[in-house]
Amino acid sequence: MEQAEAADLIARIERAFGSARDVTPAPDQPLHVLMEEVVLPDAWSPNLTRALVIWEGWPEARPRFLIDEQVRGEGGEPPRSNDLVYVLGEGWRQFSFSFPWVGDDPVVAVQKWLERFSVESS
Amino acid sequence: MITPRALGRLVRRLLPSGREEAAARTLDLRIDRALFTEVRAHVENFTRGEEAGYLICRLSRLDDRVVLLAREWLPIPDEEISRNIDGSVLAWTAAFNSDALERALGSGCTLVLVHSHGTRLPAFSPDDLDKERRLFPGLSLLAGSIPIGTMLLGQGDAVGSFWEDGCPADLLFGQVTVVGEQIEAWPAVGSTLTGEQMVRPRLDRQSLAIGPHADAALHRARVAVIGVSGGGSHIVQQLAHMGIGTLIPIDDQMVEESNLGRLVGARAADVDGTKKVEVARRLAEGIDPEIKIEQVEARFPEASVIDALKSADVIVSCVDRFDVREGINVFCRRHLIPQIDIGIELRSNGERLVSADGQMIVSLPGRPCLRCWFLTDALLEAERRHHPPGYDANSDAPGEAQVVSMNAVLAAEACNSVLDLVTGYSGRARRAAFWQYEGRAGEMTRHDLPSRREDCPACAEEGLGDPG
Numbered sequence: 001m002e003q004a005e006a007a008d009l010i011a012r013i014e015r016a017f018g019s020a021r022d023v024t025p026a027p028d029q030p031l032h033v034l035m036e037e038v039v040l041p042d043a044w045s046p047n048l049t050r051a052l053v054i055w056e057g058w059p060e061a062r063p064r065f066l067i068d069e070q071v072r073g074e075g076g077e078p079p080r081s082n083d084l085v086y087v088l089g090e091g092w093r094q095f096s097f098s099f100p101w102v103g104d105d106p107v108v109a110v111q112k113w114l115e116r117f118s119v120e121s122s
Numbered sequence: 123m124i125t126p127r128a129l130g131r132l133v134r135r136l137l138p139s140g141r142e143e144a145a146a147r148t149l150d151l152r153i154d155r156a157l158f159t160e161v162r163a164h165v166e167n168f169t170r171g172e173e174a175g176y177l178i179c180r181l182s183r184l185d186d187r188v189v190l191l192a193r194e195w196l197p198i199p200d201e202e203i204s205r206n207i208d209g210s211v212l213a214w215t216a217a218f219n220s221d222a223l224e225r226a227l228g229s230g231c232t233l234v235l236v237h238s239h240g241t242r243l244p245a246f247s248p249d250d251l252d253k254e255r256r257l258f259p260g261l262s263l264l265a266g267s268i269p270i271g272t273m274l275l276g277q278g279d280a281v282g283s284f285w286e287d288g289c290p291a292d293l294l295f296g297q298v299t300v301v302g303e304q305i306e307a308w309p310a311v312g313s314t315l316t317g318e319q320m321v322r323p324r325l326d327r328q329s330l331a332i333g334p335h336a337d338a339a340l341h342r343a344r345v346a347v348i349g350v351s352g353g354g355s356h357i358v359q360q361l362a363h364m365g366i367g368t369l370i371p372i373d374d375q376m377v378e379e380s381n382l383g384r385l386v387g388a389r390a391a392d393v394d395g396t397k398k399v400e401v402a403r404r405l406a407e408g409i410d411p412e413i414k415i416e417q418v419e420a421r422f423p424e425a426s427v428i429d430a431l432k433s434a435d436v437i438v439s440c441v442d443r444f445d446v447r448e449g450i451n452v453f454c455r456r457h458l459i460p461q462i463d464i465g466i467e468l469r470s471n472g473e474r475l476v477s478a479d480g481q482m483i484v485s486l487p488g489r490p491c492l493r494c495w496f497l498t499d500a501l502l503e504a505e506r507r508h509h510p511p512g513y514d515a516n517s518d519a520p521g522e523a524q525v526v527s528m529n530a531v532l533a534a535e536a537c538n539s540v541l542d543l544v545t546g547y548s549g550r551a552r553r554a555a556f557w558q559y560e561g562r563a564g565e566m567t568r569h570d571l572p573s574r575r576e577d578c579p580a581c582a583e584e585g586l587g588d589p590g
Binding site: 025026028029069080081082083084085086088089090091094095096 | 453
């Protein structure tokens with residue numbers, strides 16, 4: 001991704017979600033954006049949390065979305081069908097969530113992923 | 123203005139003697155052998171007099187210590203240095219300090235000033251101490267709570283002094299750990315490690331084979347084994363026999379009936395009632411009652427596992443999934459820890475074994491990592507497609523084919539590599555390499571590793587340590 005394109009994407013995410021910064025580990029890597037103030041529905045705890053979005057293959061493919069490993073639903077369980085993965089020196093939780101992806105709006109892509117937390121509590 | 127942390131440190135120093143204080147933390151430096159060779163080549167060259175430079179380091183914080191991870195060497199150029207008549211360094215330019223500090227802090231790093239007097243049992247000279255007092259209060263105020271300091275290399279030993287928030291830090295310098303084909307410790311002068319030698323009677327035959335110094339090194343070593351089932355249980359058993367001082371078995375699973383065919387140390391009574399790490403503990407302590415076991419009942423990369431791994435000298439990965447291997451590979455790169463990985467894939471046509479292809483890989487900082495060649499993007503992508511998130515939690519997922527004796531072959535070779543990393547017994551005959559195992563014919567072939575991949579995403583994180 002070109003530098004200007006990445007800067008625009010980060011600015012749009014920041015405007016929409018309150019925080020976003022580039023944490024890409026190396027120049028040749030896909031853009032990694034850390035969102036430090038993601039708000040989840042009340043059923044999730046903590047409901048103000050961090051997410052890491054990796055824009056690999058963007059915009060042909062949806063971004064990879066990872067959530068802080070501490071996030072739990074009402075039953076104390078993390079999102080169903082999940083794995084812990086090691087990214088940027090710590091564990092993040094990835095989870096299965098299907099949605100058709102057509103488009104090139106990064107804000108919509110993040111909103112789609114966040115819908116996972118609205119449909120059920122775990 | 124003095125910060126609250128600095129004030130706290132001053133108050134602790136003023137406490138009346140005899141008052142109980144928390145145990146001091148240790149500061150170690152971990153460095154890849156190639157970089158250490160570069161540092162030594164500079165500071166041990168006395169042609170012009172003393173030389174010095176800065177190591178740029180990231181941090182790995184543990185409960186009881188801080189490990190500085192060396193990433194880059196900035197020798198002070200000769201034109202920047204002025205020397206005393208006896209050749210000792212008088213001063214260098216403030217601009218060099220400023221550039222070095224900006225470079226370090228800009229990338230979340232710190233600085234360690236390194237020089238040498240070329241002697242054993244090194245000690246800072248009055249001139250060194252005077253320079254330290256003039257330089258580091260200011261630099262450390264800029265670095266804040268990140269320790270910054272100076273180190274004097276001897277000949278196989280060292281001394282160090284560190285500062286935080288403008289004050290001398292509550293950190294005792296422990297050792298320089300040089301990570302290469304053999305892990306080498308340059309302990310602090312006065313440390314109990316200096317010249318340590320021991321021969322435990324139970325290891326007498328092993329010491330006859332690999333020398334009298336091996337036992338002490340094995341006793342000091344901390345080895346983590348991730349996954350203590352089919353392959354890892356053999357490794358736990360052999361490392362305990364070998365005399366490793368501290369074992370860190372890591373696994374979150376319970377013993378199941380289908381494990382009894384390959385889990386060394388498991389008993390029928392363990393099924394559905396005993397964790398695999400408990401079997402590992404029982405097995406190792408049964409062999410060596412003095413072994414220290416720091417088991418972690420969790421799965422990589424849970425926080426408790428990350429914390430435990432940061433204290434290991436060597437990590438052995440015995441896991442099924444490629445993406446977990448990749449995570450461990452990146453962890454080892456970030457923390458400059460050697461990784462030994464084993465794996466085997468058995469294929470059957472339903473009647474008989476068609477293929478049994480295994481590997482044992484030794485991956486060292488500064489050398490090709492697993493992602494440089496073995497864990498290709500295509501391999502990881504294919505696994506993501508076939509094993510989506512949550513796949514492992516599915517109790518209907520088919521198990522992998524396994525044969526205990528084939529696991530044992532790979533595990534034994536992995537233990538030879540642990541032994542070599544800790545003691546150097548092979549005389550550099552093994553090094554970082556790839557052992558290919560063909561289980562039907564029983565062939566083990568050693569291959570040198572291919573070249574390092576220039577755009578390797580894992581190597582790009584080398585020495586980054588903790589996040590942030």
